[in-house]
Amino acid sequence: MFKKDKTKLALTGGAAAALALKQIEPDVMPVYPITPQTPIIETYAKFCADGEAKTEMIEVESEHSAMSAAVGASAAGARTVTATSSQGLALMNEILYIASGMRLPIMMLVSARALSAPLNIHGDHSDVMGARDAGWIQIFCENTQEVYDKTIIGMKLAEAAKLPVMVIMDGFNTSHSVENLEVLDEKIVKKFLGEYRPEKHLLDVENPVTFGALALQNVYFEFKIDQEEAMWKAAKEYARIAEEYGKISGRKCGIFEKYKTKDAEKILILAGSTAGTAKDAVDDLRKKGEKTGLLKIELFRPFPYEKMAEALKNAKEIIVMDRALSSGSNAPLYSEIISSLYQIQDTKYKIQSVVYGLGGRDVFKKQIEDVVMGKIKSNYLT
C-alpha cells in the first residue's frame, strides 16, 4: 500500500507556480490579472493573506505598470517576481527591454496565450515569441512538475546571470491542468536559492549608483555588447544551476531534452506541453518500426545553436513544430533550427516546418504521427 506523502500532490500548473513562489518568498510581486495567468497571482495572494508568505504584493493598474514596478523594486535591491499572459506581455514590451538593459534579475511566469485580433484567450506561443528579442532568458515547461522546478531554477538563474528570466507554461494546457507534483521542503528551496544580495542597488546609500543612465553614441554600444555577452554566458549558468537542482530534487532539467534521439532518423522538435503527446507518438511510431525521436526545447533564449547542431547531426529528417507564427518570416523555432544546422557543413537534411495549436487548437497524437509519416503536406497542422 502506498504511503501517504505530503510532498506528492495533484495541482494545476498555475497552482504549482504559486507554490514554488511561496517557497521562494520573493520580497516584491507587482501584479495585474489576465487569463490564463490569474490563478498564479490569485493563489499567491491567498498565501499572503493567510500569512503563509510575506511578499509585498502591489496591485497596479496595468501590465505596463506591473513591469515598471518590478523594475523599481528590483533596482532597489528586492527579489522581485511577476506573472502575465498574452496582451499583458505585449503591453509590458517597452519595459521588458528596460529590465534586461538594467540587468535586473526579475523572474516572470508567463502562461503563454494567443494574441488578439481576433480575440482568443487560449494557449499558444505568440506572446512569448513576440518578446524573444527583449533580452530576457526564456525557459519552456512541459508540465506542472517542470513549472514548479523551473520557477525555482529561474529565480536562481536570474540572480546568477543578472538578467531577467521568463518561465513559460502553455496557457490552459499546463496552467489549468491538474497533474501529479512532487515538491521539495521549503527549507531546501530557500537554502538552494540563498539570500539575495545584489552587487549594486539603489537603496545602498553608502555606494550610490545610477541605473539606466543616458548613454549616447560613445557608450551605448558597449553597454549592449556587455549585455549580449551576459546572455550567452547564461546558457552555462542555466546548465550548472539545473544540474545542481537535479541533485536536490532527483529531477532532470536541461537545455533541451533528447527523447529517443540517439538512433533516430526522424527528429521532431517542439517546445511546451505538446512534448508529452509527442513522446507518446514517438513510442507508437517506434513500435511500427519508425526510428523517431523528440527534441524538446527547454532553453529558448539564449538559443543553444551548437548543442542543437550536435544533437541533430545524425538525423535524416527534421520536423520543427511551432506554436506561433512570425509574420512574413519563417516560424520562430524553425528559424532557429535552420540557423543551428547552418553550423554543420554537410547539410543533408530534409527539414519541414509545421505550425500547430494556434489559439488553443487541440493537437492529437495521431496528427503528430501523420506529420512524422509525411501525411501532412501543409505547413499548418489544423
Next chain:
Amino acid sequence: MKYHKDIFEIIFHARGGQGAKTAAEILAQAAVSEGKFVQAFPSFGPERSGAPTKTYLRVSNKAIRTKEPVIDPDAVIVLDETLLESVKVTDGLDKNEALIVNTKKSAADVSHKLNFKGKVYPVDANGISLEIVGQPRPNTVILGKIVKITEMVKLESVTSEFQKIFEAKIGKENCEKNIAAIEKAYDAV
C-alpha cells in the same frame, strides 16, 4: 469494471457552475493519495454559467504524458440529465463501457432514449443530496457511484480527500452529511 488499459479515462458532461471540475479534482486527489498518476482538465471552451461543459480525467499506474483531450473514454458521467437532449454523451463509449447519469429515470429508459447498447448506471444524486445534505450537490454525491462502478479508486480515499478539502470550508457537520451522501450513492442500486 476494472482497469483494463494503461490509462483509465473519464469525461464529465455538466453545465457551467455544476462543479464537474471539482468532482474530477477530488477523484484526482484521491488517486494521487493511492500513489497513482492523474490528469484532470476542463475542455477549454468559453465558460459560462449554465452552458454545457466537458471535463476530462485520466488515472493511471504510470506517468501520464499526453495532453490531448479524451476522445475514447472508459466511462462518461452526466451531471445534468437535460444534456442528454442536446449533447452526444455516448460518443466514444462501447458496449462494455459505462454511462453514469444523475437522473431519476431507469437504466432502460435512458438506454432507450439514447439508443445506446452499453451499460447505463442511473443514480438520483440530486435526490440523495437533497435528502441527506439538504441542498442539491450532485457533483460530489455522484462520486460514490463513479467509484462503485469504475473501481478506479477506493471509496475511503474519496471521502478522506473530500474531508481534507471541504471540512474547513463547510464545517464538520456539513462535511459529514456530504460524506454520508457520497456513501449512499455508492450503495444505491
